[in-house]
Amino acid sequence: MRFSSFLPGFPRGFLLALTLAATPALALDSAPPAAATSSLTVFAAASLKNALGEASAAWKAKTGEDIAVSYAASFPLARQIEAGAPADIFIGADEESMDYLAGKKLVNPESRKDFLSNDLVLVAPTAGPDKVELTAAAVTGVLKDGRLAMGDPASVPAGKYGQAALTKLAIWDSVKDHLALADSVRSALLYVSRGETPLGVVYLTDAKAAAKETKVVATFPEASHAPIRYPIALTAAAKASAGKFLSWLVGPEGAPFFKKQGFGVLTAK
Structure with missing residues (x-):
């Protein structure tokens, strides 16, 4: 019901x-289109809103590059990418949604990592x-x-x-x-x-x-329950600069934004 x-x-x-x-603090974005000034677009699980929002702002302050993020449940986001929605990076809240995109050859397999836990x-x-x-x-x-x-x-x-x-x-x-x-x-x-x-x-x-x-x-x-893992990957259509943001996000500079919200960071050393 x-x-x-x-x-x-x-x-x-x-x-x-x-x-x-x-x-x-609780509002959920309804997957708005990227603004004209945005360089990269990230599709991300709704639970990442606070942490990823702060991380994206820090990246812009560091590089001047805008990041547009669309938040929703993971599988509907994956289906949007399948339907042709423009996205450079996908961060799901389960392996299944990433596996779905991988099966459709819509993500770069070499870029895929288990990023966070919860x-x-x-x-x-x-x-x-x-x-x-x-x-x-x-x-x-x-x-x-x-x-x-x-x-x-x-x-x-x-x-x-x-x-x-x-x-x-x-x-x-x-x-x-x-x-x-x-x-x-x-x-x-x-x-x-x-x-x-x-x-x-x-x-x-x-x-x-x-x-x-x-x-x-x-x-x-x-x-x-199964381990809660958030995989991250570049999409198959990702812009060249997306790899730099992904590397920064999963590394030691990006980790504090996610740890602050209570995530376990699986990639930062």
């Missing part, structure tokens, strides 16, 4: 307006409980008549990891009919930060970005 379908009494279009009215957490609004045990009884006890916000497992990597973790912990069957499915992990976070859902499954980095509105109440064990 989509979130917009189970809140009776709200004016038509209210929830859409609510989502788009996110605070700057953790999966359960969050609640600041007024919610301080801790929730990762059991079906505890989670449903907090939800009551509410919904569990998470990315749609069909297209959002965080949703896939979330479904896997909830299944492994024998929670999924108790919550699968009580979900607020979102089109990105940041949208799921927004539902919790606005108090529209009592719990949500997001990345640790997203929870840090909304620390004033949400709090981490549980961390999913690493063994409950």
Whole structure:
């Protein structure tokens, strides 16, 4: 069930307006076209918004080169590249989306790297409980008549990891009919930060970005889901200068922007 379908009494279009009215720290760009002055275009997973935004600004200050970044769920971005959308670099939140592009020969295989790691957490609004045990009884006890916000497992990597973790912990069957499915992990976070859902499954980095509105109440064990990896690669149509930005981004100069947000950096030495 989509979130917009189970809140009776709200004016038509209210929830859409609510989502788009996110605070700057949570707002999700809707994949705008690169500005005329932009030299490079990056398609990146929504959870990278804060870190990559700061890194891109630092690169421009260093080189004068503009970076336009479009944020969304990983697989829809991959499909946009397949459809011909201009992108020089792709950063996904799972291996599957990168594998999809690689299978279509739309990325440069020699440039591909596992760039970042992340953790999966359960969050609640600041007024919610301080801790929730990762059991079906505890989670449903907090939800009551509410919904569990998470990315749609069909297209959002965080949703896939979330479904896997909830299944492994024998929670999924108790919550699968009580979900607020979102089109990105940041949208799921927004539902919790606005108090529209009592719990949500997001990345640790997203929870840090909304620390004033949400709090981490549980961390999913690493063994409950596949390792969370963010691969990065040049697209097959990348401009020559894109390689320099990618190298800087995955190196020691780019690492601090991602570590600050809670990512593990797998490439910097």
